Amino acid sequence: MKWEKKMKRIGIIGGGAAGLTAAITAAGQKNTEVFILEHKEQAGKKLLSTGNGRCNLTNEDMDASFFRSEDIGYVEIILKKFGYGDTVRFFESLGLMLRSRNGYIYPRCEQASVVRELLLGEAKRLGVTIYTGMHVTEVLPEKRGFRIFANDAQTGGGFRKRFYADKVILSCGGRAAKVLGSDGSGYSLAKAFGHSLIPVVPALVQLKVKEHPFKTASGVRTEAKVTACVNGKEICSDTGELQITGYGISGIPVFQISRFIGKALYEKASARVIIDFLPSMDEKEFTGYLLMRRLGKEKMSVLEFAAGIFHSRLTVCLLSLSGISAKKRVEELSEREIYRFVRQCKRTVLTIRDTNGYDNAQVCAGGVSLREVDCGTMESRYMNGLYLTGELLDADGMCGGYNLQWAWATGYLAGKHAAEES
Numbered sequence: 001m002k003w004e005k006k007m008k009r010i011g012i013i014g015g016g017a018a019g020l021t022a023a024i025t026a027a028g029q030k031n032t033e034v035f036i037l038e039h040k041e042q043a044g045k046k047l048l049s050t051g052n053g054r055c056n057l058t059n060e061d062m063d064a065s066f067f068r069s070e071d072i073g074y075v076e077i078i079l080k081k082f083g084y085g086d087t088v089r090f091f092e093s094l095g096l097m098l099r100s101r102n103g104y105i106y107p108r109c110e111q112a113s114v115v116r117e118l119l120l121g122e123a124k125r126l127g128v129t130i131y132t133g134m135h136v137t138e139v140l141p142e143k144r145g146f147r148i149f150a151n152d153a154q155t156g157g158g159f160r161k162r163f164y165a166d167k168v169i170l171s172c173g174g175r176a177a178k179v180l181g182s183d184g185s186g187y188s189l190a191k192a193f194g195h196s197l198i199p200v201v202p203a204l205v206q207l208k209v210k211e212h213p214f215k216t217a218s219g220v221r222t223e224a225k226v227t228a229c230v231n232g233k234e235i236c237s238d239t240g241e242l243q244i245t246g247y248g249i250s251g252i253p254v255f256q257i258s259r260f261i262g263k264a265l266y267e268k269a270s271a272r273v274i275i276d277f278l279p280s281m282d283e284k285e286f287t288g289y290l291l292m293r294r295l296g297k298e299k300m301s302v303l304e305f306a307a308g309i310f311h312s313r314l315t316v317c318l319l320s321l322s323g324i325s326a327k328k329r330v331e332e333l334s335e336r337e338i339y340r341f342v343r344q345c346k347r348t349v350l351t352i353r354d355t356n357g358y359d360n361a362q363v364c365a366g367g368v369s370l371r372e373v374d375c376g377t378m379e380s381r382y383m384n385g386l387y388l389t390g391e392l393l394d395a396d397g398m399c400g401g402y403n404l405q406w407a408w409a410t411g412y413l414a415g416k417h418a419a420e421e422s
Ligand SMILES: Cc1cc2nc3c(=O)[nH]c(=O)nc-3n(C[C@H](O)[C@H](O)[C@H](O)COP(=O)(O)OP(=O)(O)OC[C@H]3O[C@@H](n4cnc5c(N)ncnc54)[C@H](O)[C@@H]3O)c2cc1C
Pocket: 013, 014, 015, 016, 017, 018, 019, 037, 038, 039, 040, 043, 044, 045, 046, 047, 049, 050, 051, 052, 055, 056, 057, 058, 134, 135, 136, 137, 171, 172, 173, 174, 176, 177, 180, 181, 182, 183, 184, 185, 186, 361, 362, 363, 389, 390, 391, 392, 400, 401, 402, 403, 404, 405, 407
């Protein structure tokens, strides 16, 4: 007589990038029954907004140096187990053709919706059940396995449903962009098992400026080098398109440095940003250029003279910050004033009063400490059979497909190991 092997029930809380990858990986193995509890009306909602609707799903240039964590060595271990090549193979196996834009990997069709559809299609093919509208409030360990409690949105959240799972994978994300599903509830679920959090702050986010000197230049986009300066120390820089907004600064270079500013503000340290509005020239070159440029333009106003270097509204702000009247004639401009203007263009210091908050952030920095999970399997060190993945954990990547790579990698490892014999 042949004994039928007992099916292992794997419950996944959160149907985002990490949760869907975990589900597909686990369901692809023998004797598993996989379900996802997702509180939004559909799984994978956030994916639709990624990469401006095109989903930058990984990057050819992939290693731990593009991430930040209190335990970066663990990030390295995880990326070695599931790196760029694994992500490419995973999506190609789902039928997705990819394309590289300077190393940033997108679906060839440039539709994030297709990434979501392929993930959902594969989950369905493998028999994964997705319960939507289920807000998980509690996960309780039992003698064997776990009891999961969820409020059913279809009953206005009033009806509490119970689910049983042998293994549970927490894939709830952080608290960035709540409207897309991640409301921070995953942190409470993890804490209930004794997990601790590395302080969570918004990252990949715009910055609000104190006494904003460029308010009148709101809407202007310009190439600039942006440097984060914490307690007087320059921490990191990025160069790219800076966007000036009514409240402060935005754009990719601002996003890239924002997690350091977020951390500094959380720690009540002094948080400043230094902007170089002309990164292609050093101070000496720019000064020499202006001294040459003024020849033959002596009767022009300073504003006319500076036209063609920066956007006119930005020039007005920079002149005013340098203490130079825009109406002044070039012949009246002293060399000292030229140096002052150059200095201002190359090194404007802005004091940051806040980030633009979780709702506008793409990710969170901080989260459950990586020391508290086994980075080979993503299993909790505090609770056997519980796995943690994705943005819930203390690791955040730069813009460029790194955060999704983290979600795929940790989701894959959790799904694989949760489904293993135990
Ligand atoms: C606008 C935007 C653009 C982005 N673009 C990119 C990009 O191009 N490339 C890139 O690499 N990264 C990008 N990111 C970041 C990336 O989307 C995230 O890092 C990634 O989605 C995190 O995956 P996750 O599965 O851990 O969490 P999430 O994708 O946030 O998924 C968590 C899921 O859990 C559900 N959930 C949460 N709590 C509960 C609960 N209690 N009960 C039931 N369900 C719950 C949520 O509804 C959600 O579906 C972007 C983020 C945003 C906001």
